[in-house]
Amino acid sequence: MNRSVIVTGAGRGLGRAHALAFAAAGYGVIVNDVDAEQAERVVDEIAGQAVACAGDVADWDGAANLVDRALSTFGRLDVLVNNAGFVRDRMIVSTGEAEWDSVVRVHLKGHFAPLRHAAAHWREQHKAGRPVAARVINTSSGAGLLGSVGQCNYSAAKAGILGLTLVAAAELARYGVTVNAIAPAARTRMTEQTFAELMAAPIEGFDAMAPENVSPLVVWLGGEQSGSVTGQVFEVEGGRVGLLHGWQRGRSVRRDHRWTPEELGPALLSLLDGAPAPLPVYGA
Template sequence: MGICTGRTVIITGAARGLGRSYALAFAAEGANVVVNDIGTSLTGEGRDTSAADAVVAAIQAAGGRAIANHEDIADWDAAKRIVDATIAAFGGLDVVVNNAGIVRDRMFVSAAPEEWDATMHVHLRGHFCLSRHAVDYWRAQQKAGKAVDARIINTSSGAGLQGSIAQAAYSTAKGGIAALTLVQAAELGRYGITANALAPAARTRMTEGAFADKMAKVDTGFDKQDPDNIAPTVVWLGSAQSAHVTGCVFELEGGRITIETGWNLGPTVERDCRWRPREVGDAVNLLLAERPAPRRVWGS
């Protein structure tokens, strides 16, 4: 009996890469899986539903339960249809894994508003729409006197936590998702809902192009960049065992699990009077000398 037996999970962007690994791993641990994917290119263009259907076929062939869903997560009404279809198929919903995303790499000086808007639309609005409808369902369940033990698992990125050259829009969206997770965790615990986020590093369509050498498959030994390495932590976060964990951002790579410490207060100077402009520089220089060295922006 798996740790997610009887639980139902929606996974967005589940046709390939990390999402596919999550779907197969959840199913192997007994979950009912909704494989949501509209089958776009990396830049969010085109549609192909066959990849999502193939993941469902693989789960069913292994004895699991799954359905495919090809709705657009960033469409408010379509996101509700995803939740409704899940409940109709499996009788409920326990976990939402917001994994789908696109990338429009561009140096900031060349960035176009259309690319910026498209990136925000899929990542931020996509995370919002599906989770919002799921929360409506869980709140209604609680008001009806039913126990709720629900999970929102969001996807941030190292780019969102420390920035990445040529990825201003993507980094901004992913940083916003980390902040959204903190707010969800603070607000939704009263309803039996936890919210956590991932910053995964693994071999996907996105990373193979940007970090070809690092993401290359190895001939022998542990394949650190295999997306299947990320899935166990995600499945555990979706299980009943993780009910005490909320408001965390997990950086995951290979066999490494890290919990981010977030934006904590650093070195401080304070006095009981107003600073004069000419005095601020010396104070800031003192603080810069005392603070730990920050992680470098990716690509710098």
């Protein structure tokens, strides 16, 4: 075992697939899930070094415990895969405060808290003169990139993860840490309704919605060979992997004094005229 990894939300779906793939690649694996029994089941599936560490990743002390468990078990931490999450889908006018808070908490704070504690460890290692080749892989979504009708809370949290990824990549590069994000499409409990038709119709024996299709990208991003790749977002679905580009500046108008609303309106319409149309929101 040369490297170790924490995978959050690893009891089922994508997280489980990632944990199994890292174990097959020779990593020591910390299998995290809020469901302790499910985390233990995944550990039992792994033919290698793995331990379960159940807990809420959005809890500050619980996130710190994940890092401590990796260090006490394997003597090192090299990769953090932030994957844990769930959905509470509602249209905006039907979304309650609890539904907003719980989804944003688990997805967004649940990414930040483990990242914060892992980053502190890697900074200490770097300052002590020890070599660091650490990797963070965050999990966003097409909903975070384009929005998704009926998922205002989930879309906002997943968009926040993209912003967090960019900042972390910039801040942690000096310590030997890369930070990237994926936007996967796969069959999980969160997406079983969305992808119901695709699940029922595999393409010539290839299950394009299998979570296992996503894991090779995650394992590669977690390896030492990916050290030149950071601050990137990859979309992955079935056998397709694509690079995504975020907001980029388009045309602008400028003058040397303050605009009036009456003057600004026609100028804005001229900017929009001929500009590329935004990609549609999912479900629109």
